[in-house]
Amino acid sequence: MSEDRVWKEWSQSAKQAVKEQYPFQLQPLETEVLKKIQLQNRRRPWRIAAWTAGVAVSATFFLQVVQPLHRVEDLFGLTGAQQYPAQFEWSTPDQGFSQARDHGYPILPEIKVEKDGFTFQLKDLMVDQRRITYTLLVSGEKLEEIVRDNDEDKKFALLYGGLIVNLGEMSLRGGASTDLQPIKGTNYFVIKANYLLESQKMRELMNQPNPVLPVVIERQNKDSNEVLAEIRVPLPKAVLAAEKVIEPIQGSHAEMGADKLVDNLSVNQIVAAPTIMLVELEAKLNNGFELKRLQNARLVDEKGKEYSAVDDTINPNVERILGTDKYTLKFIPSLYFADLPEGLELRFSGIVANREMGESLVLDRNAKYPQDIPFGKQTLRIQQVYYKDDHLFIVIPNKEPEEITLRIDNQIYKDFIIADSLETVTFSFPVKKKDSYELWLSGFEREESTFEGVIPITPKK
Incomplete structure (x- = not known):
């Protein structure tokens, strides 16, 4: 198969993935990515830029979920080596990880693996049943060859577009920034990750005797993925600590007043892990609507201390539990290391909901x-x-x-x-x-209701 055909098929595959996940979302960030790629096409073959477009757009939206990372140029290497910093910019843990670290929750020891001309160093790793953060450094002779060749196609295929990290079969949600950095004469490809974990899979793993978390580094090829290395991370007892469950007081629901969108909104429980806590809500909405956001959501105790919702202000900040009227909302820091505060309340300033819509029309070409x-x-x-x-x-x-x-x-x-x-x-x-076609429109109808919501969780003093 010719190189052009390979790149063409990879490009179409990447674009199709973007279409399925983001069928029509030409948000300013996506437009900016595409604009930069179009400018880049003046000096790079389209066969590369086309695949860059698909990966860049899908990854850009994916990376928004947990935290703002590097600029698009830094993430995908569109601007060349002159942008690389002179030293590592180590990942700064968020307040959830920082609090866990300050209370003695372990940062796991660095693990180094050398294989097939690559050196992989896994460091700054913290993990609990809900989240993981780590830094992965890739170096070695194979990487030096790519940098020396100064071949943008190879650099993109191996690094920015082709190198992925999995945790076994566990589903991950979140983001990872990437950067190529020369440090003291050695080139490093740096991956900084912050993911939400599949809690059921983590519980199954932690229930095993002597549990080990597999960190699998793969290179994406057209037909299958090639495993470059597997780093096995033993999980110590401190990581296996049970989560805390906080049961709310009776009547833990919001007064909805005359609001016609929501019949009931209540707190069922709070699950506190070392680095994050999840508030489980129960929401009954009218006319087929589904809860998507609690605006300005925060937990506030009697002394005025606030715990912030994990919220990027763009995507939904609540997640529905499939087949139920229950939703989860994430907060940091966690109450895992603290005594249960008095007068704890969930406060918010309104809700956003949507429902699916679909309509078939006749499109007349003439x-x-x-x-x-x-x-x-x-x-x-x-x-x-x-x-x-x-x-x-x-x-x-x-x-x-x-x-x-x-x-x-x-x-x-x-x-x-x-x-x-x-x-x-x-x-x-x-x-x-x-002359005519069936035009199918699908999407979501959005409703927003503004009111000051307060749900009591623990009794006041």
């Missing part, structure tokens, strides 16, 4: 455009429709509504092109030429 299509409380403006090279093209403004997904004859778009002016985006659909 109609006059632009046309405005109402969809719930939103409007989708179609500026142009035309057929060319076995594809139907739909041109829409590059702005909100971002939540609407387009399908033509049940086909998701194959590609999209952002205009040089950034004012429009053109989607292409691989369908046969005909």
